[in-house]
Amino acid sequence: MSTFGQVFVKNNKYKPQGSFHHLTPNTPIRDADNDWKLLGVTNPRDMTYIHSYGGEAVFFESLSKKRLMATRCDSPDCDSRGTVYMPFRIHCPDCLCRNSIIDITDTAKTTATIHTFMVCERSGAFNLLEKPIKFINIEFKGVDTILMSYLAVGEPRFGQKVLPVFRTLEPTYTILDLSWVVDGTAESDLPQGFSF
Incomplete structure (x- = not known):
């Protein structure tokens, strides 16, 4: 399977192939001025747009x-x-x-x-x-x-x-x-x- 998502059109329909989603783990957000207290987490996401000309x-x-x-x-x-x-x-x-x-x-x-x-x-x-x-x-x-x-x-x-x-x-x-x-x-x- 392709590392990157690819799209082609067949029978007048979009046909996506490959990987459009890449899992990235959350990481903690900590307060360096307050004993590295947990404040939240990152929530990384990749977005692939299909843009028609x-x-x-x-x-x-x-x-x-x-x-x-x-x-x-x-x-x-x-x-x-x-x-x-x-x-x-x-x-x-x-x-x-x-x-x-x-x-x-x-x-x-x-x-x-x-x-x-x-x-x-x-x-x-x-x-x-x-x-x-x-x-x-x-x-x-x-x-x-x-x-x-x-x-x-x-x-x-x-x-x-x-x-x-x-x-x-x-x-x-x-x-x-x-x-x-x-x-x-x-x-x-x-x-x-x-x-x-």
Whole structure:
């Protein structure tokens, strides 16, 4: 049996396999200032979440294939027809029709610039990014929304051209499979597992 729980879908039903529960013994909580008097016990628990991407699955799958997918409203009755959304939106917020999936990889490689940025020296629990984290808001020509991501290589500046890089080696199938580097970055300087 697997050490970690895994899930697949068959006949339109989730099929969990492996171990989702790990027993961890309780341990005493004692008062070091009062003769180590017992105050309680720990109650460790592991939680495994099954998170469905639904209509966004194509976005996360495409990152592992070096593709950046966006969506566009193509509804003929919508005042927002032709609006391109990045980050990916399944439905148009104006007419609620299902958006069309489009590939904007080439647009990102040629027109992505830093709209604004912030540098975080500290982060919260469960952060997986190396500090300082250079969060960047990216704008693309022909895209009506702005994407928030992070700069893996280089120092951010307003209006600076950036290029997408994709985690293709051991992808996580999360937004962390997409990062950005300043234009002119050599492939040898990319973070491990990432490529143009």
